[in-house]
Amino acid sequence: MSSGEGGLDPATSRAVEALQALVRIPTVSHPDELDPTTFDALLVELEQRFPLVHERLEVTRVHTHGLLLRWAGRSGARPVVLMAHLDVVPVEDPARWTHPPFSGAVVDGSIWGRGTLDDKGCVVAICTAVEELLEAGHVPAQDVWLSFGCDEEVFGQAAPEAVRVLRERGVQPWFVLDEGGAVAGGAFPGVRRPVAVVGVTEKGVTSLLLRAEGRGGHASTPARNGPTARIARAITALEHSPMPASVPPPTVELFRRIAPHAGLPLGPVLAGAARVPALLVRALLAAGPETAAMTRTTFAVTTLQGSPALNVIAGAATAGVNIRVMLGDTVEDVLAHVRRAVGKDVEIEVVEEGAASPLSPYSTSGAADGEHRDEAFDLLERTIEQVFPEAVPAPYVMMAATDSRHFTAICDRVYRFAPFRMSKAQRESIHSHDEHLGVQDLLDGVAWYRRLLEELPEGSPERSPA
Numbered sequence: 457m458s459s460g461e462g463g464l465d466p467a468t469s470r471a472v473e474a475l476q477a478l479v480r481i482p483t484v485s486h487p488d489e490l491d492p493t494t495f496d497a498l499l500v501e502l503e504q505r506f507p508l509v510h511e512r513l514e515v516t517r518v519h520t521h522g523l524l525l526r527w528a529g530r531s532g533a534r535p536v537v538l539m540a541h542l543d544v545v546p547v548e549d550p551a552r553w554t555h556p557p558f559s560g561a562v563v564d565g566s567i568w569g570r571g572t573l574d575d576k577g578c579v580v581a582i583c584t585a586v587e588e589l590l591e592a593g594h595v596p597a598q599d600v601w602l603s604f605g606c607d608e609e610v611f612g613q614a615a616p617e618a619v620r621v622l623r624e625r626g627v628q629p630w631f632v633l634d635e636g637g638a639v640a641g642g643a644f645p646g647v648r649r650p651v652a653v654v655g656v657t658e659k660g661v662t663s664l665l666l667r668a669e670g671r672g673g674h675a676s677t678p679a680r681n682g683p684t685a686r687i688a689r690a691i692t693a694l695e696h697s698p699m700p701a702s703v704p705p706p707t708v709e710l711f712r713r714i715a716p717h718a719g720l721p722l723g724p725v726l727a728g729a730a731r732v733p734a735l736l737v738r739a740l741l742a743a744g745p746e747t748a749a750m751t752r753t754t755f756a757v758t759t760l761q762g763s764p765a766l767n768v769i770a771g772a773a774t775a776g777v778n779i780r781v782m783l784g785d786t787v788e789d790v791l792a793h794v795r796r797a798v799g800k801d802v803e804i805e806v807v808e809e810g811a812a813s814p815l816s817p818y819s820t821s822g823a824a825d826g827e828h829r830d831e832a833f834d835l836l837e838r839t840i841e842q843v844f845p846e847a848v849p850a851p852y853v854m855m856a857a858t859d860s861r862h863f864t865a866i867c868d869r870v871y872r873f874a875p876f877r878m879s880k881a882q883r884e885s886i887h888s889h890d891e892h893l894g895v896q897d898l899l900d901g902v903a904w905y906r907r908l909l910e911e912l913p914e915g916s917p918e919r920s921p922a
């Protein structure tokens with residue numbers, strides 16, 4: 457379809473029109489406070505679009521505008537949590553958008569606007585799937601919780617509060633599913649099929665401030681080794697001392713799974729690399745910063761401060777370091793490494809401490825470490841294969857942070873996957889400009905959540921989780 461939604465059938469138009477409506481309400485999150493009017497409007501819109509979801513599910517408001525909904529299933533033995541968030545990041549330059557960012561325009565078969573991919577598309581797909589199943593009289597095999605945060609983009613309180621409510625109610629989810637992965641096209645050079653990447657852990661975010669102090673004074677009489685020189689040396693030292701590189705097991709499994717789908721000459725190389733992790737490390741480091749980040753904890757010097765005036769010597773100089781902590785490294789390891797690298801000339805202040813999320817179980821077969829199947833991961837994999845037969849499902853390590861990290865406190869299986877086809881350009885549009893989601897891709901996302909909910913297994917786990 458080229459434009460408009462006049463020709464859509466009712467099932468199509470429900471999801472599409474709901475996403476358009478949500479995109480038109482600019483629920484931009486701010487670190488200090490959110491605009492209650494906008495978020496109120498969004499919650500009203502959501503209720504009008506999905507009346508059965510709001511009538512039949514038990515609704516708990518969390519934090520200011522987060523929602524936690526419980527759909528009672530036939531069993532409470534293996535509850536599942538489907539997550540998404542209602543807030544979006546700001547639009548920096550509306551002029552760069554082909555279609556206005558809060559228009560929700562349907563053009564060339566896609567819905568355009570801020571939040572279509574991150575993450576209102578998931579909100580709409582989850583709600584549409586549940587609404588349709590309620591209309592059909594479906595009762596899920598297990599309790600299903602929907603957790604919609606209102607401040608994910610500013611590392612807010614809604615998700616921790618939802619976790620608190622679940623803990624108080626004694627809910628230990630069988631699995632939690634949040635945004636993160638996607639049915640990613642063009643993710644790996646030479647691999648023709650899209651890869652449906654399911655995040656099984658995410659890097660942690662830790663931030664430091666390096667600080668050097670001195671006498672300051674007039675710029676006409678500088679002394680050697682002042683605060684700015686010491687900070688500069690510390691930054692250079694850190695740049696020259698990266699953390700040791702390695703590939704964690706889920707990355708090895710990812711490459712093992714995609715290798716058969718890579719053409720010549722890459723296929724055999726990938727297959728070989730997956731068998732010899734040292735080769736894989738070398739290849740990932742060589743292929744650019746994006747793949748290099750898959751192999752280690754990274755340091756990025758982000759802020760720099762010295763004197764406020766050109767003719768004043770800084771009495772103190774600081775550099776902010778944003779660190780993404782890799783699975784396998786602890787925050788203590790990383791701090792010790794930084795301390796060694798920068799020496800005694802600068803002080804280190806820890807601004808925030810976040811470790812890598814624990815690794816959720818996933819299935820492997822034919823890997824060097826043998827076969828291991830996980831029933832929950834298998835369910836995701838099987839439903840992905842049913843709805844996206846063109847895709848190769850695979851576990852991966854997420855580089856960015858999601859609200860789901862809070863749920864690792866109450867759940868062993870936290871997965872990050874949004875069931876939408878996303879091209880490289882679409883993935884790059886997240887937090888940038890021209891964010892858009894294909895109409896058919898939204899509908900397939902609805903179909904996937906539906907299938908997942910219909911296929912939840914009965915009763916208790918075959919064996920209790922380790």
Ligand SMILES: [Zn+2]
Nearest residue numbers: 574575608635
């Ligand atoms: Zn998001």
